[in-house]
Amino acid sequence: MNSPVSEEPGRVVVRLAGEVDLEHAPGVRRLLLDCVGRGKDMLVDLSRVDYIDSSGIASLIEALQATKARGTGFGLVAVSAQAMRVLELARLDRVFAIHADLAAACRSGT
Amino acid sequence: MRARPDGGGRVAPATGAASEAMLFDLHFPARADRLKLARAGVMAAARMCGFAEPAARDIVLAVDEACQNVIRHAYGDEAAGDMALTLVRRGGSLVVRLRDFAPTVDRTTIAPRPLGRIVPGGLGTHFIRAIMDRVAYLEPPDGCGNLLEMAKVIPKQENASDELTG
Numbered sequence: 001m002n003s004p005v006s007e008e009p010g011r012v013v014v015r016l017a018g019e020v021d022l023e024h025a026p027g028v029r030r031l032l033l034d035c036v037g038r039g040k041d042m043l044v045d046l047s048r049v050d051y052i053d054s055s056g057i058a059s060l061i062e063a064l065q066a067t068k069a070r071g072t073g074f075g076l077v078a079v080s081a082q083a084m085r086v087l088e089l090a091r092l093d094r095v096f097a098i099h100a101d102l103a104a105a106c107r108s109g110t
Numbered sequence: 111m112r113a114r115p116d117g118g119g120r121v122a123p124a125t126g127a128a129s130e131a132m133l134f135d136l137h138f139p140a141r142a143d144r145l146k147l148a149r150a151g152v153m154a155a156a157r158m159c160g161f162a163e164p165a166a167r168d169i170v171l172a173v174d175e176a177c178q179n180v181i182r183h184a185y186g187d188e189a190a191g192d193m194a195l196t197l198v199r200r201g202g203s204l205v206v207r208l209r210d211f212a213p214t215v216d217r218t219t220i221a222p223r224p225l226g227r228i229v230p231g232g233l234g235t236h237f238i239r240a241i242m243d244r245v246a247y248l249e250p251p252d253g254c255g256n257l258l259e260m261a262k263v264i265p266k267q268e269n270a271s272d273e274l275t276g
Contacts (some may be wrong), residue, residue, distance in 0.1 A: 022178050023142040051149070053174055054237060058230035080169060090233050091238055
């Protein structure tokens with residue numbers, strides 16, 4: 001699991017990679033909540049996530065709720081097939097703003 | 111982690127059950143950092159049974175979530191214990207048995223959260239039930255711990271090979 005973070009004007013982009021599982025979800029949760037604290041819109045790139053489970057999804061939900069509480073935006077970008085399947089199973093594909101790529105997310109204003 | 115490819119599973123099939131073909135039997139510490147190993151085994155076993163990759167990945171998720179429930183809820187704050195994961199092929203199904211040695215869990219408290227409530231947590235049980243065709247808690251042979259059995263029917267086309275039938 002590695003998770004580079006880049007800041008752009010008005011938004012922070014977190015790129016998750018590898019396996020977001022019970023072992024790594026606590027670190028991902030801390031990272032996402034830290035990024036929420038920067039007070040910018042947030043995009044999470046899931047294109048290189050090979051595996052995500054309920055604990056990883058819980059971290060994304062917590063970050064989504066934290067951004068809502070702060071009045072900032074939250075979106076998922078380039079969701080991998082495995083991650084999309086898990087989001088669909090949880091019916092969260094209708095809850096998260098999901099963008100094909102970073103450019104599409106930027107166009108949408110997230 | 112100890113693999114037991116000899117078919118010496120800790121949980122024997124119920125008397126009168128269809129014959130089983132052992133795929134693998136792992137006994138490992140109930141720790142988050144061991145789940146990757148279990149997932150690799152489940153993926154290989156599911157593919158060996160003939161499940162297409164998307165279905166195999168679903169099964170991996172269901173088994174992983176069941177293992178997580180053992181770690182987080184059965185053992186909880188107690189000193190980590192062990193669990194035993196057994197996969198067999200039985201009567202056209204892939205059958206997964208997960209045994210732990212924690213205090214017996216009150217099964218009435220095990221329920222997925224309503225999906226309409228967007229809150230962190232509570233999704234694992236939903237995933238298990240959505241993916242697997244049959245999910246049941248069985249009585250452990252010696253009355254100790256918890257025993258979850260899940261089964262996934264191997265689709266006809268994928269079930270064509272009788273290589274693994276017992």
